[in-house]
Amino acid sequence: MLKGKEIILGVTGGIAAYKAVELLRLLTKAGANVHVLMTKAAMEFVTPLTFQTLSMNPVHSELFNLIAEREIGHIALADRAQLFIIAPATANVIGKLAHGLADDLLTTTVMATKAPVLIAPAMNVNMYQNPLYRENETRLRQHGFHFVDPVQGMLACGWEGEGKLQDPQLIFEAALALLARKDLAGERLLVTAGPTREEIDPIRYISNYSSGKMGYALARAASRRGARVTLISGPTCLQEPWGVETIQVTSAEEMRQAVLVRSAASTIVIKAAAVADYRPKVRAAEKLKKTDQPLILELVKNPDILEELGKAKQGAFLVGFAAETFDLVRNARKKLTEKNLDLVVANDVSQPGAGFNVDTNIVKLLARDGSVEELPLLTKDELAEQILDRIVALKKG
Numbered sequence: 001m002l003k004g005k006e007i008i009l010g011v012t013g014g015i016a017a018y019k020a021v022e023l024l025r026l027l028t029k030a031g032a033n034v035h036v037l038m039t040k041a042a043m044e045f046v047t048p049l050t051f052q053t054l055s056m057n058p059v060h061s062e063l064f065n066l067i068a069e070r071e072i073g074h075i076a077l078a079d080r081a082q083l084f085i086i087a088p089a090t091a092n093v094i095g096k097l098a099h100g101l102a103d104d105l106l107t108t109t110v111m112a113t114k115a116p117v118l119i120a121p122a123m124n125v126n127m128y129q130n131p132l133y134r135e136n137e138t139r140l141r142q143h144g145f146h147f148v149d150p151v152q153g154m155l156a157c158g159w160e161g162e163g164k165l166q167d168p169q170l171i172f173e174a175a176l177a178l179l180a181r182k183d184l185a186g187e188r189l190l191v192t193a194g195p196t197r198e199e200i201d202p203i204r205y206i207s208n209y210s211s212g213k214m215g216y217a218l219a220r221a222a223s224r225r226g227a228r229v230t231l232i233s234g235p236t237c238l239q240e241p242w243g244v245e246t247i248q249v250t251s252a253e254e255m256r257q258a259v260l261v262r263s264a265a266s267t268i269v270i271k272a273a274a275v276a277d278y279r280p281k282v283r284a285a286e287k288l289k290k291t292d293q294p295l296i297l298e299l300v301k302n303p304d305i306l307e308e309l310g311k312a313k314q315g316a317f318l319v320g321f322a323a324e325t326f327d328l329v330r331n332a333r334k335k336l337t338e339k340n341l342d343l344v345v346a347n348d349v350s351q352p353g354a355g356f357n358v359d360t361n362i363v364k365l366l367a368r369d370g371s372v373e374e375l376p377l378l379t380k381d382e383l384a385e386q387i388l389d390r391i392v393a394l395k396k397g
């Protein structure tokens with residue numbers, strides 16, 4: 001995702017510096033070439049060797065060592081960078097940047113770069129709420145600096161409150177968003193994800209193996225590419241994506257209500273959820289007690305949300321998923337026609353590496369114009385990008 005991207009990661013001296021190691025790992029795993037700059041204080045918390053080993057680049061901290069090199073180090077780095085991340089960023093570094101001070105390698109390089117700068121603050125809650133800090137942050141925002149806000153939590157200083165560094169995964173998401181092309185700007189995308197649960201009694205339900213990973217990957221990718229995204233999610237273990245409005249639902253009927261309320265305002269609807277086709281006719285109010293008799297559960301059909309959207313189709317581009325174990329293309333084409341869709345993502349869930357509860361998928365994309373595009377084994381993140389590419393191309397016509 002970040003192949004060929006040059007990123008500077010500035011690490012300043014806070015207890016959260018160790019979390020920058022995790023961020024670096026995410027960036028390099030995604031293919032970025034990362035150059036780590038550390039302040040002297042940061043080195044008190046984590047050794048440069050850790051960052052050097054993971055980034056496979058020398059770690060810089062000295063302004064004058066670099067100047068002694070053949071090229072002016074900090075200027076060369078600042079020129080080359082496509083993104084500058086400071087995580088964690090202390091109140092001190094934010095204060096210096098807000099006032100144009102450049103008294104060490106990190107602040108000097110920020111001053112010299114034309115790349116977007118993403119700041120992830122971490123500090124004591126009282127420092128974070130201090131009006132001087134707030135003024136500095138506002139000033140930097142006005143000058144186009146980007147922020148990933150800290151979160152509430154137990155702080156290392158013993159106080160509880162806002163000031164804890166945001167989860168490295170979400171800082172990574174924010175970084176991806178800054179580097180992504182914005183070809184979905186202006187689109188309003190509605191995506192559903194995960195399974196639904198149909199309750200039998202207060203403690204039991206019918207569901208399926210869907211993990212929600214595909215729908216969440218689509219929501220993240222579309223948001224990065226500039227769409228305003230609403231994610232309607234059945235129960236999953238996944239973290240709500242950064243920058244995406246996420247609505248949690250449980251049953252198919254709840255999902256239906258949530259989708260219908262929002263679909264009219266959407267320009268693209270992607271139904272990646274594995275909606276339970278049936279629910280128990282009666283949900284017992286009390287826990288069902290076992291008896292010696294066989295238990296027969298009567299099921300009734302759930303509404304088909306996608307079909308309903310297809311019938312009432314106005315302007316929105318409709319995308320459905322078809323999970324099949326046989327006759328993939330024929331069954332998927334039938335869904336495309338019967339549900340009045342623009343695109344179907346068809347996967348043979350009996351293949352290893354495809355379908356439910358895995359990180360990869362193997363699909364065919366069937367469009368309304370009759371075309372069938374066969375994709376190789378891809379991670380769900382890669383596949384999300386390909387599906388969105390296809391939607392962008394088909395919408396252009």
Ligand code: CTP
Binds near residue numbers: 304
């Ligand atoms: N879908 C839906 N509402 C339902 C069932 C399915 O919106 N009650 C949507 C899914 O989100 C998916 C598509 O329909 O995008 C296809 O789902 P799938 O379960 O593969 O197919 P079904 O239409 O349910 O048909 P069948 O179970 O017979 O294969």
